Amino acid sequence: MSESSEIQNERLVEVLLDRLDDLPSPSAVATRIMAIIDGDSVSTRDVIDLISTDPALSARVVGLCARSPRGRALGITDLDRAVILLGFDAVRSAVLSVRLFETLQSFDPEQKSDESLVFDHNMFWRHSLGVGIFSERIAAQCKSVQPSTAFLGGLLHDIGHLGLHTVAPRVFSSACELAEIQCISVDLIAQQRIGIDGRTAGRRIGRKWGLPQTLIDAIWLIDQPVSVMQGCQCPDLVSIVSLADALMASDQVSIVGHGTRVSAIREHVARLGLDLTEIMAMRSEVLAEVERRAIELGLDSNPTSDLLLDSIARANRSVGRFATAYRQKIIESEQCETSLQRLTFFLDKLPCNSLAEVVQAISSSACSLTPGSSACLIIPGPLESDPPRIFLSTDDEVSNIEFRAGMPADIARDVLSRNRLERCGDPVLLRMRDGECATIALGIPVGSTMNPFDPESALLSAWCSNLDDALLRERSGLIAERLAHANRELASHREAIARARASSAIATIAGGAAHEINNPLSVITGRAHLLVECLKSTELEQSAQEIKSAALEAAGIIEALSESVTPIDIRPVSTELGELLIDACRSISARQGNRISICASEDLPTALVDARLMKVVLIELIENALRASSEANVVLEAGRLGGDVQITVSDGGPGFSESALRHAFDPFFSDQPSGRRRGLGLSHARRLIEAHGGTITISNEADRIRGARVAIHLPAAAISAPTNQPSVSSFVGLH
Template sequence: MMRSTETCNTSVDNDRTRQIQLILSQINELPTLSPIATRLMEIGSDDEANLSEITALIQSDPALTSKILGLCKRAERGLGNRITTVDQAVKMIGLKAVQAAVLSVSVYELLNQTNTKQVPGEYQPGGDESDRTFDRVGFWMFSIAVASCAQLISQQMPSPAPAPDEAFVAGLLHDLGRQALDFVLPRTYPRIIELAESARLSGAQAEQRVLGLDHHEAGKQLAEHWQLPTALRDVMWLHGQPMDALPENENRTLIGIVTLAIGVCRTIHLGFSGDCCAQDETKPIAKSLGLKQGALGRILHQLPDIVAEKCNSLGIEGTTSPGVLMNALSSANRKLGRLTLELNKKPALVRTQPTDHVSLLEKTLSTIEQFTELSNATDSPVRVMGLAGSCLCDLLGKQRHIGLWFDREQSRWEAHVLCVDGQLKDSAFLGPMPLESMDQIELTSRLLAPTGWVQSTEPMAVINLFGDETEPLMLLIRLGDDAWDALPDQLRDTLVKVWAHAGHVSLRRSSDRRLTDQLAASNRRIMEVQDELARAQSLARLGMMASGAAHEMNNPLTVISGYAQLLVDRITTEPEAQAVSAIVDAACDLTDLITSLHLLAEPPTPNPQETTARQIVETAINMARSRTCLPIDAQFSPNDDADDAVVCDRELAARSLCELITNAQDATDNKIVQIQAQTDHGNDRLEFVVQDSGSGMNEHTLEHAFDPFFSDKPAGRQTGLGLSRALRLAQQLGGEILLYSVPDVGTKAVLLLPVMPAQSQNRAA
């Protein structure tokens, strides 16, 4: 008993689930592709040895051969009629293209055969329903149009783009899910199309409503059943989704191409798309695919010819280029006729003020038209409300409108005073508000009370643009008259429905965009942290290596240097004495290098004392002179405040600056190095500028300037530790180094060091 009660509660859900499973299992029972097609898909595309096998396979089916040749004929510009054998086709247009052609032909034939065979048995055609059945020719026409369009798009795209042939197959097969559903449910599917037309839904929405699954999922199932390549499966499954929604999918470009092709073909009414609420979203997709402006125009121009040609090759009768256009025209006309019919029915719903109703209806329709024209899918909630407000101004007379929407991510209400032109006049963030047991009017009054925008006596109409009555998420408030409430119910409903759709999209987008931003921000942060971590790890390794090296290498160096020093005193002949001195110097250099490495990994702890910018510069210049054999020719131009006392580790600061000076001197070929210093009391920091007029650094060098051992000079000329040492020391003092360089002009290094103000404020003027 217990069991059956539980089952009862969820029986509706269970029925749905069972229905879906039934449909999916029926898809799995569809006949498989022809053996030729299956074998062709398996053959590796880069294997020359397989060419003869492919040729033989295709030639074994004469019907297939002729269709392949037809399809291949003008696949490549300029080949003309020269392709007359399969062998030629394979060699000249490539295996991929032939594979694509075979796949297209096989799938097309399979589904059409099975459908014509199945339909008489299962489906009793009712004469009055004949114009509402699944328009198979129209479907294929649409598919071929999308395929051709996708092919053209991928040709126009900047590389790397998917191969045009791949795009063609993807376009051709993208809506196989519909075919599959029609095949599995021959009696139900026409009703779904009917629903889509009457309720102005997309095919997928209608399918979801009736079946609980749509042709996208069915397409995925079919693709897996037929073991189609994953790229095709993803197109069949995910086409129509905005590219931004598929950042992870490796086939997103292909999906984008097909989605764009669908949009293009829909707008010019090529074939039968099965969707009845088309929105023109082609431009943003074209942009994100990187198509140049005007590319879509060129594609539209070429499309009818190509579609006619491909239709002929696949055996769809009577399709010349003008024929394709005629079909398009008649399909557009059919659609128009249906709309007119519905419009004629509508006036019956408007019973009030029979004399005015036509003009009011017309006005409402033009308002809707205007709204649809102005709005697009990327609008923000505020813009949608602004547009709706300006529509109301046009329709009912100018009044103040306020838009309210709930920002879920921030959990707060935003309120905006909207102008007639849809622009913002004033905005306020209102914070969260409990929604329980409060009607829209009460909620609005409470929300707007702190703003003072509304007088209590003012008439106010609250229009719920999105969300249900207990949880409104987007409200448009019209102040000052009762015109909204005076509108006929049907018109109000129609307007709200139009707006609600846009509102829904905008709310979704606003949260999506924020999530994307957050994702991007955290991705950036993760990368930064990874960089830091990698740097810290490599420094730690360097540190360990350096201390090990210091211990292991300094003992032998001590011995080398020690005996050499002893020898220097004993040798009296000049050349030998010089040689031994060189040994001593080399050992000393090596020790310095090891010490620097160690310093890089474990810099000394700062020991701040009172000093001045001038002292630091002078110490640094002396250090540079004593350390290098280069003549250091530095010109120091101190600012007036260079003698102001500050607290900073002079030794470390000077060592960092000394590296910059040595580096600059090295780059200039013994020209003068300019040094400036100033004390920035406002920011409590010292600023040193070391400027040379040397060879400068290119971008690559600049990017790696601080890497240990990086040097743009021939290997071995210098250790390349200078700048990394300078940076390490500056960082140890909490400072930073900025490098500006122009090749052949020179380099400017800016050392910024935070300091503490000196206790004794005896600043020299």
């Protein structure tokens, strides 16, 4: 229940309680008699003097006495003789009955004529009188409670029902009707619909009237277990009224929805120490007494025979309702049994390690009770953006049906009908965490019995739980894979950022160093050239020549360093890769060219590359391979790899060291001993290849005898259709 509904219910209860407080109260005489009813010191003269203050009540008491056999014989006409003849207890009961009846009759004069209300006032009064008379006779046998007190307790025990009907007639009448259909007490329905039951309302009225606590307990605790009654002031009175109420209700002398508490009869009889046979024998006498006293009180009453016929008719209707309820319970029991069988079948399939196994287990358990049936299961996609997945299970085989846009909302039933199933039950929603839902529907062949799913059963809970866990595991795996991929990309980006920062730092240093070094280096180069000219044909000519060569080499290093940090200007043109390989090999000295061989596929494509820069890369790689060994051959291979082009340079040397595999592309790195080269070749080569959108990698051959391997990958975007290129499949011994 929402918070707003609770607030409205509390306000309704407050309004009803205020209306209960506004109900009429008994006259002063009746209130005084109720106040002294339990007193032992009250005399007959006190009661006579109290009644004589109310002339109408005095005449009513004399009339009651005159209608009795002895009163007619003695011709009683005065109040004193009438009280003495009737007896103190009888007078008190009669006086209270008359005044209370008049008071309660004034509660709801307008509702009596409303035939749409199922609350029967005459039946209410017959029931109240019957309980009062039964209580009076039971108290006479128990001797622990005064009969007049027991009569009053029985007469008032359902006053709360009358009060609720007065302040909320239509709501209480519908509660009575619903209680009769469900075969439960109207107090349970009233508590749910109105927020207050008849017992609590009766307690409220009793306190307002100033009733003794013993009578309030009889009104309030009448439906409670015997153990609860032990805590009140007069548990015997509560037990007597409860027993009388159960006996009258068992004879169907009660309002609609009153309910029967037959099981309580033996309990109260045992507690009071009575003989059940004698108590049951009183029922016919009580019904006759009800008719007589109803006439005395001016209540419209039917003869005892009509009352019995009404009771029998109501009993027959109750039997019919019990039969209907019993049939419904049988249906519910069968549903529970089928759910339990399916649940057992499903639990035998556990544990499931994947979503497919869970779908198989759910489908198998759904079809387990109907041979030849099929199940359709629609579950959410792996991720929120993915469409639902549809699984159709037939003959222990589960197939996945592709979901397409525009499929109907009740896709489960549609899928089953497309698979020629004759009947299909209503799809059932499986509600999971985070508000997601799966749907399952069962299709069965003609002639088979449809076993529906109980939406509140443990079976659906087990299905939901396992399906939810399987989806969670599946999604966790997908998220883990995406996270791993993101981590790899992050590491790659971090590496690229580190390289970019290093290149930026080197560019700054190299730019400044090149500017500062080139000026004195130009002077050294110029003066070295003059020295060579001046010292020709002398013993110092060789030294001057070495100075000049060293100065030129230093200038080359500065130029290479500047190129390594200068943005590369790519000017791609359509280039025949075969010619590019041959041209690069021809640039190698003739002495080493006979160690180079080229092996390329015949469908080698044309590439959009900067031929000059690609030639620089190939020459650098070939020279590195030739320097790896003075005798090993160098092999150039070119061909397609998927949609890309791959060019490899392999040698038969010792291969890359562990340090070289990690740092070969770092600027100024070299594995050569003293006198090594400047170490900018592979670093510059990678910059050139990456500028074309490709990649370059290094590795050792699986067999270390074959040496190192450098591979260049050019993307498909840089490739055009193959052309008639020079055959380079066995281009060996270039010069």
